[in-house]
Amino acid sequence: MLSADTKVAGATATGVIDSAVGWKRVTEPVEQFLEAVTVRLADEVREFDSGLAAYAEYALTGHGKQLRPALLGLCAKATGGIKDSHVTAAVIVEMVHLATLVHDDVMDEAEIRRGRLTLAANWGNETAVLFGDCLFAQALRLAASFPTPAVCRAVAAATKTVCSGEILQNHQRNMFDLAQAEYLRVLQMKTGELFALACELGAFLNDAPPATQTALRKFGLALGTAYQLYDDCLDVFGSEAEAGKSLGTDLMKGKPTLPVLLFWERATAAERNQLRALLGQWSAGTFDRVQAMLTTPQMLRRAVQLLDKQLKAACDALATLPNGQTELVRLVGYLRRQAKTLCLRAVA
Numbered sequence: 001m002l003s004a005d006t007k008v009a010g011a012t013a014t015g016v017i018d019s020a021v022g023w024k025r026v027t028e029p030v031e032q033f034l035e036a037v038t039v040r041l042a043d044e045v046r047e048f049d050s051g052l053a054a055y056a057e058y059a060l061t062g063h064g065k066q067l068r069p070a071l072l073g074l075c076a077k078a079t080g081g082i083k084d085s086h087v088t089a090a091v092i093v094e095m096v097h098l099a100t101l102v103h104d105d106v107m108d109e110a111e112i113r114r115g116r117l118t119l120a121a122n123w124g125n126e127t128a129v130l131f132g133d134c135l136f137a138q139a140l141r142l143a144a145s146f147p148t149p150a151v152c153r154a155v156a157a158a159t160k161t162v163c164s165g166e167i168l169q170n171h172q173r174n175m176f177d178l179a180q181a182e183y184l185r186v187l188q189m190k191t192g193e194l195f196a197l198a199c200e201l202g203a204f205l206n207d208a209p210p211a212t213q214t215a216l217r218k219f220g221l222a223l224g225t226a227y228q229l230y231d232d233c234l235d236v237f238g239s240e241a242e243a244g245k246s247l248g249t250d251l252m253k254g255k256p257t258l259p260v261l262l263f264w265e266r267a268t269a270a271e272r273n274q275l276r277a278l279l280g281q282w283s284a285g286t287f288d289r290v291q292a293m294l295t296t297p298q299m300l301r302r303a304v305q306l307l308d309k310q311l312k313a314a315c316d317a318l319a320t321l322p323n324g325q326t327e328l329v330r331l332v333g334y335l336r337r338q339a340k341t342l343c344l345r346a347v348a
Contacts, residue, residue, distance in 0.1 A: 026334045030073035037069045037090045055131045062114045068093045068198045075202030089201040099135035108249040158197040165189025174254040176264040187228045195224025218317035226310035230339045232257035248287040259294045300343040
């Protein structure tokens with residue numbers, strides 16, 4: 001098995017390129033839409049006080065994957081077409097997401113996000129927390145600009161759920177015997193909910209039938225949960241180039257993420273004690289040692305099986321739609337390939 005230090009150069013670079021190419025294919029049908037979202041996000045910088053312009057520009061022009069806006073655009077396309085209101089909705093969803101990232105990086109003491117220093121690393125935790133609050137507020141202000149209050153209600157409810165999920169996960173630190181059902185419930189709240197909101201708004205703004213909106217919401221909830229499972233694995237088995245963020249932060253904070261929970265289920269008492277000791281005394285070499293403990297073919301196979309179960313639930317939700325499934329199914333396939341490639345490479 002390759003060590004963490006030796007597997008970065010070749011395989012990781014190829015993985016990053018393959019990921020970028022695959023993502024471009026998935027988002028090609030909504031490429032112009034995503035460009036419009038990028039422009040609107042940059043325009044939002046002017047909505048903040050001039051004294052906050054540097055923070056706003058840094059947060060809103062980071063050029064991430066825009067996964068949630070892409071999802072909203074694809075759902076809009078599948079239910080009648082993309083309108084300007086969808087661009088505004090995508091900006092709202094992305095702004096809520098960015099606010100959660102700003103706060104996450106403070107809690108995790110992360111220094112890298114999207115391949116650059118986090119807002120907290122640049123300007124300190126106090127500024128980061130308060131500016132994250134500003135992003136939430138601006139997202140709600142935009143949501144309130146819609147002629148129907150339903151959009152603002154949906155955004156507020158989703159934001160509350162996401163933040164509640166983060167708090168619950170914080171309460172679960174070092175609970176490595178956490179039941180899988182409870183773990184998945186929290187993932188649905190902290191990640192799946194915002195995916196579900198994106199899908200639901202894409203359909204709602206096209207006046208899609210309630211059954212279609214419900215189906216797409218279920219799709220987003222399952223897809224978002226699967227994505228968080230993948231992200232949990234990426235934090236242990238990936239590279240900073242792939243993840244675009246600091247690795248091992250979940251481990252360092254004692255979060256009960258998928259690799260740890262799966263290891264814990266089958267580990268002996270001695271192995272559990274060893275893992276607790278390592279996580280309890282984090283140092284420069286801890287990540288490599290924990291990674292070596294968690295990286296087994298059996299564990300990785302079980303991780304992929306659990307992720308596949310969520311992706312199947314996402315596809316089952318799409319099966320109830322009359323049309324427009326192809327591009328959304330392609331997104332499911334992209335995530336499945338990313339997860340399997342990551343796990344296969346980890347034991348190469």
